[in-house]
Amino acid sequence: MKLTFTRIVAIILLVVPGIAAAYGFLAMKDAFFAIFEPNIGHMLWGKFFVGILLFAAGVAFIGGWTFFRDRKRNYVAPRFKAKRKQP
Template sequence: MGRFIALMILVIPAVIAGYGIKLMRDTIFTLLNTPYPNLSVQFIAGFILFLAGLGFIGGFIFHRDKKNGKIAPRFKRRK
């Protein structure tokens, strides 16, 4: 059950990042989606969603590797 919860923790931000990529792609092809008033707002929202999803996944992996002692010495805390 614990692995399933961890998988869901990683799938939800991946879907958010994928939706951000879709919004940015639609902006490049000048397709305006409904909740956005113009293309620049749509692109900025997509970029923010992409960065948020990617940042969460990266932070999750970094935290897990740090807990298991698999990170480079420059990222370890100094005492």
């Protein structure tokens, strides 16, 4: 039971930033293409910057999660491995 609960929590921790990144990308796209809308006619800068923020935060979280998981399992290149203290 404990293992399934931890896996569900891990999936939720990855899905929420993924949804935020997807919404950020869509917000940037909508803000950019608002230029071509005859009723608006200009770029929605606030929506664009919120989209950049959400997209960058989501991608950074998922990338960091993957990087530290791979580092723990020794899947990374030698330059990314954790430095050990010399005795």
